[in-house]
Amino acid sequence: xxxxxxxxxxxxxxxxxxxxxxxxxxxxxxxxxxxxxxxxxxxxxxxxxxxxxxxxxxxxxxxxxxxxxxxxxxxxxxxxxxxxxxxxxxxxxxxxxxxxxxxxxxxxxxxxxxxxxxxxxxxxxxxxxxx
Numbered sequence: 001x002x003x004x005x006x007x008x009x010x011x012x013x014x015x016x017x018x019x020x021x022x023x024x025x026x027x028x029x030x031x032x033x034x035x036x037x038x039x040x041x042x043x044x045x046x047x048x049x050x051x052x053x054x055x056x057x058x059x060x061x062x063x064x065x066x067x068x069x070x071x072x073x074x075x076x077x078x079x080x081x082x083x084x085x086x087x088x089x090x091x092x093x094x095x096x097x098x099x100x101x102x103x104x105x106x107x108x109x110x111x112x113x114x115x116x117x118x119x120x121x122x123x124x125x126x127x128x129x130x131x
Contacts, residue, residue: 004128009076012087015120016069019094022117023062031055065090069121076124087125094118 034055038048069090072082098115105111 002128005076008124008126008128009073010124011120012069012073012076012082012124015091015117015124016066016073018113018117018120019062019066019069019090022113023059023066026062027056027059031059065093069124073124082125084125084127087121091118091122091125094121 031052035048035052038051043051068086072087076082095115095118098111098113098118101111101114102108
């Protein structure tokens with residue numbers, strides 16, 4: 001395996017692991033905390049179910065994105081080409097979300113973490129330079 005492929009696979013492993021880790025954190029901490037807050041303020045049961053469904057879907061989507069990135073890194077480590085389009089979609093979604101959340105919601109470095117995950121995936125998805 002050429003060294004640049006190993007580097008790209010490493011970026012994908014790091015990006016995918018970070019995405020999966022945030023999915024675990026989001027599902028185990030954030031979603032239950034938000035549900036408790038919604039119950040505490042007396043949110044209608046139908047609205048609570050709808051919001052909970054969307055929040056848990058976001059956890060599933062994050063796991064799917066992370067799994068896709070990790071599967072691509074495994075393929076690359078085994079010498080097979082990784083499908084680039086899904087990686088670019090994942091990278092773009094994470095970079096855009098982080099920047100928009102930082103600019104429109106709160107200038108918190110937390111939101112830039114999502115962009116950083118997108119950058120890791122983008123670096124891993126970038127084509128190798130020709131010699």
